[in-house]
Amino acid sequence: MLCDREQAGHNVGHDAREADTLMATTVHTPASAGQAHRSGGPPASIGAKLRAPGFYRAAWLMLVGVGFATFLTWVIRMGTGHQTYHHYLDGEAIMILSLFTVPIAFLVGIGGFDYWAYWAAGRPTRPEDHSGHGAYSWKDYFRVNTDHKVIGIQYTVTSFFFLLVGGLLAMLMRAQLAQPGAQFVDAETYNSLFSVHASLLIFLFVIPVFAGLGNYVIPIMIGAPDMAFPRLNALSYWLLPLAGAMMLLSFLAPGGAFADGWTAYTPLSTDLPVGQMFFSVGVQFAGASSIMTALNFLVTIITMRAPGMSFFRLPLLVWANFATSLLVVIATPFIAASQFFILFDYTLGFHFFDPGKGGDVLMYQHVFWFYSHPAVYIMMLPGFGIISEVIAVKSRKPIFGYRMMAFSLLAIVVLGFTVWAHHMFTSGMAAWIRIPMAITTAIIAVPTGIKIFSWLATLWRGVLHLDTAMLFALGFLTTFTLGGISGVMLAMVPFDIHVSSTYFIVAHIHYVLFGGSLMTVFAGVYYWFPKMTGRMYDERLGKWHFWTTFVFFNLTFAPMHIVGMEGMPRRVATYATKFADLNLFISICSWLLGLATLIFIYNMVTSWRGGPRTGNNPWRGMTLEWQVSSPPPVFNFDRVPTVVGGPYEYGVPGAVHGIFAPAPVPATVGAGGSASPGAGGSG
């Protein structure tokens, strides 16, 4: 596969469309220099290795980062005087400052800023480092690379690494909860386990894995050669492992990892050991990454669509990521703010949330949920997009009600910002707020319902290809409906008052994020695996993976509804003996659920290495990504495609979505060019 990629790369190399390709950037030297660099020269000396962008340079720069943090602590403490600080050098202060300096030093070290630094300094930029596209060996996946397809795979693989880690933490939690009474870890460690579990899976898995899949397919789907800002794209990827490493390394912090859940409610979070700051700072990096990618998606989708690709000819995955990116850009700054508040409260005594000093405890929750409720949709809408792709192609039918599918996404974006306080029905906030928030929470189920019913109608009278991706899509329909129903129940204030913060909530959120988001991720990975690798996965193992996941998922999380309503709180290291039987059952099922993921990993790894080669379009999809080679050429298209119809015209005789017309564009297309959104052919 790798040599395929290399060939494709050389074939396409750089043609007249180079300027289009990097329309948002400036190319100072011909990209051919990049090819020379790739082929590798004589082995570099130690000094050259330490100077060249890469992990060696990152390593020593990170040490410099710690030194700088130390120096800064010393200077500030000197400057403010000895009365204020008992020590000029304080281990914890240095550690917290290092949480900022070391990641930035790492980014500088691997070359994330090289291009801009060279450009700013007026030196010749080195596009061989940062305008170079494509991966030519596995090592290229460990370098700063600006090809959206490389970045997509980097994102996806990194996210799955954190899925495994987060899942492992969940299995450890279930070991603790298998029996009442502490038998495995102490309460403090248990609190850390579920806090890191949730934080990793939210910030390092669900959100970025969608950014990864989107990164890979969106530019190809809209007929663009890359993202609008390829270097920003690379930088936003590399922020991600930093955030993940920070959250994991918090286990080594004095006092243990952060232990206030992923919600980090004050005043507990400002009262915990320093590990909590690893969350506060880690979220800044994950959030920054998220915002950068969202901006990139928005600009790419708005400005880089192929001729004829009006908004209403966009595949719904693109619509979904467009909607998600709007949410990310508007909402994510709020969680950044909430965590900066905590950081300042903890380190500098700002007392934002200390009622004794004029602070307001509930304010934190409002700011936090103003992000974290839209975040639920950030974690779900791209999955809706994936399901639309999979169901249309595998049912061999157009998506039912395409325009309503697109509008319902936008409705969710708007309504998603009006429901945040339903997380706070029992928080002690002003009682009247519950009324409007309950109404909007109930109403937001309407656009979601429209999507469910439209998918069902798409299945109707189709020709269903029940392969792994489709099974995950159908499994998603059932589990997500259940998660949606329990969500509507939670909108009902008196019921929410009883089950708020119980295992019912744990069940609901896992039906939405595991039964919802993760199922769509699996569907998407199976669906685009042939495109990404040029090889086919093992269908039999895929089906095993689906059935084990589906069965054990339901066996794990369905009983949690009952346990919660019966009175078991979440986030407890031990519980009343009357819950013992169900909890043991849940624990056993959860371990089997975890093991089921190994089937997936095995299937992916072996199929990538040695799966049978597949054609360019094994699913007979109409969207543009299936019209190019597998894996796609470095700049995606040898010819700029022209879009002449809707993306899901299955069953329409002679329908075409995109054509690869020769240079003179047919006269018919000029009329319905890219600037006329009404020209869509699928309504």
Add this chain to the structure above:
Amino acid sequence: MPSRSAIVGTIVAALAAVAIGIWLSFEIHWFPVAATTQAHNTDRLYHVLVIASIPIFVLVVTVVLFSVWQFRMKPGEELKDGPPIHGNTRLEVFWTALPAALLLGLVSYSFVVLYDNEKKPAGVPEVQIGVIGQQFFWTFEYPRSVTGGAPIRSYELYLPEGDTVYFNMRSRDVIHAFWIPAFRLQEDVVPGITTHYRATLDRLGSYPVVCNLLCGSGHSLMRSVAHVVTPARFQLWLRSQTGKSSSVATASTGGASATASTSSPASLSTTLRSASSRDALRPGAGGS
């Protein structure tokens, strides 16, 4: 098109599934025993919600299973496409409007229940009880208006059956949540503000009191007991407590009824707090 018999059979099966689901929803033991009028209202709301949800869930699952059964690709159809149906405006309006109406109906009903649960009872005086949450135990305060004498503090909750109690909840440190599952009521206990809720007790018995918001390492052990007793016994208990309220307040000795709870929560709390204290673990904590 699928055959008529297949469709009819599926509809019958789906209706049967709905019936079984509704029957099951009454058979399943969802809730702990209900000890307040609020609990009965909430349980009824839940059953209405379940009954409204089951047909929707069955509908989705039925359509999925029916499609899998009837529309799955048969040998020879590898290259076949389905009919190009792009939508049906009438159908789309229907499945937008109907769920919206259903949801607004349900949420309106929930507001009725909420109003009933929270309204002040007419005529009857309320028993005002102070609740103090701190890491990791509860303290309950009975003011003069209740005791008729000196205020009382207790580590277990005693409540008179038949009366409406009004809890005034405060926190000494971080946020807790005062949850009594048998009452179906909870509210966060937030530093800096006093939160409230109201419970009308209608069943004798002892029920767990649970802290339901993560409050630190001892969170899962922050429990107490609520005893709902007859009004006569309640008065008896109040009188038995008034004499030694000062000693209870200092947590040095326990009364007869609260022996287990007077010493244990405080000592547990001390142990856990010292283990989790931020200053104890901070390197160079000298006093910054």
